[in-house]
Amino acid sequence: MRITAEDLSWSVAGTPVVRGVGVDIAPGETVALLGPNGSGKSSLLRCLAGLRTPDAGTVRYDGESVRDWSARRIARHVAFVDQNTGADSDLRVADVVGLGRIPFRDRWRGPDATDRAVVAAALEHLGLTALAERPWKALSGGERQRAHIARALAQRPYGLLLDEPTNHLDVGHQLHLMELLAGTDQTVLVALHDLSLAARYCDRLLLLHHGRLIASGPPAAVLTAERLAEVFEVDAELTTDALGHPQVVYRGPLGAPVPAAPPAPRPAL
Amino acid sequence: MPADQNIRSGAEHLLPPALRGRALTGDTVTIPPRPGASAGSAGSAGRPGRSPAAQAVLLLLATGALAASTVAAVRVGTADVGWSGLARVLGAHLGLDVEPLPPLLDSLIWDLRLPRVLMAALVGASLAVCGVVLQAVTRNALADPYLLGVSSGASAGAVTVVVLGVGASTLGVTGGALAGALLSFGLLLALLRRTGLDSARIVLTGVVVGQLFTALTSLVLMASADADTTRAVTHWLLGSIAPARWDTVAVCAIVTPLGLVAAWLCSHALDGLAFGADTAASLGIGVRHTRMLLLVVTAVLTAVAVASVGAIGFVGLIVPHGVRFLVGPLHRVLLPYAALAGAVFLVWTDALARVAFAPREVPVGVITALLGVPLFLLVLRRRGEL
Numbered sequence: 001m002r003i004t005a006e007d008l009s010w011s012v013a014g015t016p017v018v019r020g021v022g023v024d025i026a027p028g029e030t031v032a033l034l035g036p037n038g039s040g041k042s043s044l045l046r047c048l049a050g051l052r053t054p055d056a057g058t059v060r061y062d063g064e065s066v067r068d069w070s071a072r073r074i075a076r077h078v079a080f081v082d083q084n085t086g087a088d089s090d091l092r093v094a095d096v097v098g099l100g101r102i103p104f105r106d107r108w109r110g111p112d113a114t115d116r117a118v119v120a121a122a123l124e125h126l127g128l129t130a131l132a133e134r135p136w137k138a139l140s141g142g143e144r145q146r147a148h149i150a151r152a153l154a155q156r157p158y159g160l161l162l163d164e165p166t167n168h169l170d171v172g173h174q175l176h177l178m179e180l181l182a183g184t185d186q187t188v189l190v191a192l193h194d195l196s197l198a199a200r201y202c203d204r205l206l207l208l209h210h211g212r213l214i215a216s217g218p219p220a221a222v223l224t225a226e227r228l229a230e231v232f233e234v235d236a237e238l239t240t241d242a243l244g245h246p247q248v249v250y251r252g253p254l255g256a257p258v259p260a261a262p263p264a265p266r267p268a269l
Numbered sequence: 270m271p272a273d274q275n276i277r278s279g280a281e282h283l284l285p286p287a288l289r290g291r292a293l294t295g296d297t298v299t300i301p302p303r304p305g306a307s308a309g310s311a312g313s314a315g316r317p318g319r320s321p322a323a324q325a326v327l328l329l330l331a332t333g334a335l336a337a338s339t340v341a342a343v344r345v346g347t348a349d350v351g352w353s354g355l356a357r358v359l360g361a362h363l364g365l366d367v368e369p370l371p372p373l374l375d376s377l378i379w380d381l382r383l384p385r386v387l388m389a390a391l392v393g394a395s396l397a398v399c400g401v402v403l404q405a406v407t408r409n410a411l412a413d414p415y416l417l418g419v420s421s422g423a424s425a426g427a428v429t430v431v432v433l434g435v436g437a438s439t440l441g442v443t444g445g446a447l448a449g450a451l452l453s454f455g456l457l458l459a460l461l462r463r464t465g466l467d468s469a470r471i472v473l474t475g476v477v478v479g480q481l482f483t484a485l486t487s488l489v490l491m492a493s494a495d496a497d498t499t500r501a502v503t504h505w506l507l508g509s510i511a512p513a514r515w516d517t518v519a520v521c522a523i524v525t526p527l528g529l530v531a532a533w534l535c536s537h538a539l540d541g542l543a544f545g546a547d548t549a550a551s552l553g554i555g556v557r558h559t560r561m562l563l564l565v566v567t568a569v570l571t572a573v574a575v576a577s578v579g580a581i582g583f584v585g586l587i588v589p590h591g592v593r594f595l596v597g598p599l600h601r602v603l604l605p606y607a608a609l610a611g612a613v614f615l616v617w618t619d620a621l622a623r624v625a626f627a628p629r630e631v632p633v634g635v636i637t638a639l640l641g642v643p644l645f646l647l648v649l650r651r652r653g654e655l
Contacts, residue, residue, distance in 0.1 A: 075553030103553035
């Protein structure tokens with residue numbers, strides 16, 4: 001499914017957060033949404049997921065404006081994974097993943113065989129089958145994040161919108177998740193902080209700054225030392241890793257004295 | 270379900286890339302349940318491993334328990350008529366050809382005891398369901414039906430009628446309480462009007478409204494009431510089912526089932542709200558509408574309950590937790606059991622209130638708290654939270 005937005009603007013309490021952003025994500029494409037804290041990533045994702053009504057501009061799924069779509073109809077097309085996984089809930093993991101079937105169910109009906117099969121497949125796919133009966137409270141942050149992604153997959157969406165899904169994951173699970181997102185047929189837009197991870201796995205990067213889209217294109221074209229200095233205020237160097245992917249090496253925050261010795265690579269912010 | 274979803278009926282996009290090609294060339298791919306997985310285990314209804322048939326039987330048993338409790342509890346009190354006497358009372362009033370009991374006994378059972386037991390069941394169900402709903406809507410484990418301030422409004426209304434005599438002839442205590450409850454809920458809605466009805470806002474606004482009406486109640490009591498009136502009002506505020514009569518039972522018997530069904534039809538939404546408004550909305554739930562509907566439903570249920578029998582505490586807090594512990598947190602299953610458990614609990618606590626200190630009657634609210642606290646601690650302990 002193609003997800004497009006034209007001239008999208010959204011503000012909260014009079015403060016513009018998203019300013020005239022246009023995006024066009026082709027079917028099956030995996031796109032990263034980058035930008036510093038407060039650049040409008042989360043808000044843009046929410047507009048595209050139909051969770052916020054933009055002040056101006058139009059969001060389209062396969063060319064059709066979703067402005068008048070019901071929440072349920074949108075939920076049958078795109079799934080959204082929030083960055084906040086906290087909940088003091090007694091739900092079991094299978095119950096949480098089962099929430100993804102709500103958009104397909106009449107309100108008086110319980111889960112049927114299809115629902116159970118889809119939930120089991122989603123659990124399996126995220127390696128959560130063994131935890132299916134585990135109460136939510138007993139999960140680690142990473143397990144919760146994976147359960148939410150399984151829940152999103154249980155929606156069988158055409159588009160997946162994820163807000164910093166790698167936040168609570170260890171490096172192994174981060175790579176696993178990014179492999180999964182890059183490998184799916186679905187149109188994926190994922191907000192990320194880790195620029196190297198984005199460059200490695202995504203077809204295209206979108207760079208937001210102060211609510212504006214300032215760059216869009218293949219990783220090597222978007223990630224330049226000048227841009228990173230301007231947007232993230234970091235002194236960074238673009239190299240190529242052993243596998244041929246663009247990689248960001250940070251020398252330090254902008255304005256800090258440059259160390260004399262060759263700088264040790266820092267972990268991505 | 271749109272037609273395009275049917276094409277993807279297999280969920281092939283969940284498969285690893287290696288398998289996906291096959292899914293696209295074949296017609297559909299159906300994913301078999303995991304080997305060894307029983308019908309309920311991968312799904313989300315009820316506790317693990319419980320089949321739909323077993324669940325139906327369980328629900329039937331619980332309903333039977335309520336019916337049995339109701340009948341048995343009618344016999345509990347200062348005067349007992351025995352099973353045959355009870356059958357004669359019921360038979361006589363249902364128009365059967367049986368010999369009626371002496372008028373005084375008949376009236377005691379039919380006009381006082383029976384409506385009282387039915388009222389206990391209806392109010393218990395109402396309060397438990399309101400507790401479940403508000404705990405989910407506010408995402409707050411401490412939420413109970415009185416969180417919205419409706420009970421304080423009812424108290425203020427009742428006190429205004431009893432102490433100041435405003436509308437004593439037209440409204441009566443029940444009418445005054447109902448008017449007060451609706452007034453406080455109106456104020457709550459007015460204060461929440463322009464907000465997104467988020468959880469914290471509902472809780473805070475409810476507390477503020479409740480405090481206002483509590484202060485008004487105290488003011489009226491302190492300023493105008495004599496000792497006897499204060500005692501009568503205190504009895505009412507603690508909650509007592511003794512004044513239940515057929516007319517108030519009839520109102521509850523209409524309102525309560527409607528409210529329960531409305532809440533039950535929002536089960537999926539209540540589940541979805543566990544992870545906040547955005548996640549719920551992304552699951553196709555109209556969050557604001559649902560919250561508003563549920564607030565109105567709980568407010569009306571609570572208002573009718575409090576107006577009929579006063580503010581009986583603790584049922585709406587502990588029954589939801591206890592039942593959630595037993596049947597799990599999914600509202601489709603939780604709500605019916607909470608209603609049944611709340612009804613049974615209040616039927617028996619009210620029976621106890623009748624006989625425990627006979628001939629003196631204890632407000633049932635005192636008994637619910639006395640029994641509720643240890644039960645609550647037990648549940649917390651079993652869950653490892655204490």
